[in-house]
Amino acid sequence: MSGIYFHIPFCKTRCFYCDFHTSTDLNLVSPLMEAMMKELRMRQNYLDKDRHIQTIYFGGGTPSLLSPDQIGAMIQEVKNLFLVSDNVEVTVEANPDDLNRDYLKGLLRVGVNRLSMGVQSTSDCILKSMNRRHSVEDVFNAINNAVDIGLDNISIDLIYGVPGLSPQLWKTELESIIALPVDHISAYHLTYHKGTEYYRRLKKGTLTPVTEEDSLAHFDILTSVLDDAGFEQYEISNFCRNNKISNHNSAYWRSVAYLGIGPSAHSFDGINRQWNVSDNQEYINSVSSGDRFYEIEHLTNEDRYNDYIITSFRTKWGVCDQKLSEYGPLLREFFLRNVDSFVENGEVINQNGNWIMTKKGFIRSDLIIEKVFYYE
Ligand code: SF4
Structure with missing residues (x-):
């Protein structure tokens, strides 16, 4: 069983903590989608040992900037080229403010069966300080709409250890989350990545990071609140209830082969690691002209x-x-x-x-x- 990952490298705005490869120049969306389809066809033999696809994952960036039809076309092409399991897990990462009812229905129609929402916080002041573009109300609306139309396998991402987030506020946030129909939570401590706005502010001294004590308190609150609510910590940053683990991420942690499509996407064939160039225009040009657009590391x-x-050591297995x-x-x-x-x-x-x-x-x-x- 293998997985396919599509990296959609576009966002409307840049969050202050984010160092992912993404661009706010949306003019390249169409040519990049074309190049990704071409890459998929070019690399259909990459997973030669196991062409049986168990998971398809759209990450980014913000995949919910694509229309359901654009996402559906990629799912269909995977089905044309690979052996896709009947119960394939198809996840789309999404920003809450993109998820109106029509859009969600569109995703369901083209075969998406799991949402991974970039919620990050349920406090408007913290969301604003991170430069997120959605509000807490958007989060609740998106989750309710998704469940209402039958897209009820929902994961949310949260960030803790953020400036301004007291242990008490974090506890309140988690309590509001566990009351929602959400069965999977990925929660990460803030990291000050070089090149991000948060990093610049830290270096300039205009931002006060949380204390070591609060950091530990955040982790302790996270594990105890989620444990009490019936969530199992199956990986250090990942929690689920009702057995809703992320099959896609679990496969990474078990060293299963996967194919990554798009700028900056990584692949692993069980022997070597490969990663694509992290530049949208260069990726489009190279894929179109047949030039090399990736690096390979032969693993010892x-x-x-x-x-x-x-x-594996960070998982429950x-x-x-x-x-x-x-x-x-x-x-x-x-x-x-x-x-x-x-x-x-x-x-x-x-x-x-x-x-x-x-x-x-x-x-x-x-x-x-x-x-x-x-x-x-
Ligand atoms: S939406 Fe996600 S990928 Fe885009 S800037 Fe924010 S954190 Fe980064």
């Missing part, structure tokens, strides 16, 4: 071990001994030697041959992963 056994550790053995006895012994102290102090447990981080371990996950990461 150690690289594949490291990739497996980084992705953890690091599997049997899988570890595939990287050879030396790397397996290296892992066992270095994970030992974390097992002793209760940050990692071994359950039926899987090393799994506990809640205590999740808080220090970066350090734990650093210790079992293999450096030449």
Whole structure:
């Protein structure tokens, strides 16, 4: 089973924390869609070992800037070129203010069955400070409309550790979220990425970051409020109830092959990593003229071990001994030697041959992963 990812690199405005490859120049939407269709056809043999598609994911950027017909055309082309599972998961990332009833009905009509909404906050003042273009009212309307028309597999993204977000306000936000018909939440701590407006303000000293204490309190509130509401933390930043895990993201974490289409999209065929140029015009020109538009990294056994550790150790399934053995006895012994102290102090447990981080371990996950990461 494999997945296909489409990167839609357009947004109406740029959020202050965002360093994704995206452009606010919407003039290139049509030629870029054409180039992406061409790339899809050119690379139909990329997933040669497993052409059976279990998930299709439209990320960005803002895929909800496309019309349902544009999205539908890409889904149809995947169906023309690959073996698509009957119960394929088709996700579209969307901005709440794009989701009126007609638009949602259009998505449903072309085969979309999961929404991933960039909600980020349920406080208008925080949304404004992030330069998000939607309001809290847009969020509630979008979710109600989606459920009403039958598009009820909804995930939302949230950001915490944001300047101005007190632990109490964060708790209030989460309480308003869990009351909604939403079964999946991805929640990430703010990172000050170079090149973002937040980063510039931090460097200029015009922004006050949250304290370390509040940061930890945010994570603690996140896990306890969601736990009480019946959400399972199946990955350090991902929570679901009613078993609504993201099949697409779970496949990444299990090192399943995937094909990424569009500027800056990454692909993995089980052996090598590949990524496309992060420039819309250059991507269009290169795809149209047949020039190379990607880089390839040939992964060593150690690289594949490291990739497996980084992705799997943050999930509830953890690091599997049997899988570890595939990287050879030396790397397996290296892992066992270095994970030992974390097992002793209760940050990692071994359950039926899987090393799994506990809640205590999740808080220090970066350090734990650093210790079992293999450096030449
Ligand atoms: S909408 Fe998403 S991709 Fe676009 S600028 Fe905001 S965070 Fe970045």
